[in-house]
Amino acid sequence: MSLLIVRLVVFVLLFWVGFRIWQYWQTHQIESKNNQINKNEDGSETMVRCEKCQIHLPQGNAIKAGEYYFCCQEHQASFEKE
Ligand SMILES: [Zn+2]
Incomplete structure (x- = not known):
């Protein structure tokens, strides 16, 4: 019974770590994309x-x-009206 709990905890931990890596990767992807546009x-x-x-x-604050x-x-x- 306790082995089942250990397996469950390990599974949840692996899932959580995987999720954090995915989250970090997503944020990093968005940041590098923004840098390419604005910097x-x-x-x-x-x-x-x-x-x-x-x-x-700055281009990042301007409306295009x-x-x-x-x-x-x-x-x-007002420019488009003229
Ligand atoms: Zn202006």
Whole structure:
């Protein structure tokens, strides 16, 4: 009977460790994907310019609409109206 409990505990432990590895792998995958989009090779973030107010901001914080970038949704909406 106690052997069954030991097997069960080992099974649960293996499952938990496997789940943690999977979770870590998933987080790592997402992070490296984000780095490829937002970061240059030297680690600095690409700066883009808002088409409406000409302010410079990191690409990760900008709103992209086609080939243009905007600092906020208000500027994107008002630029598209013009
Ligand atoms: Zn703006």
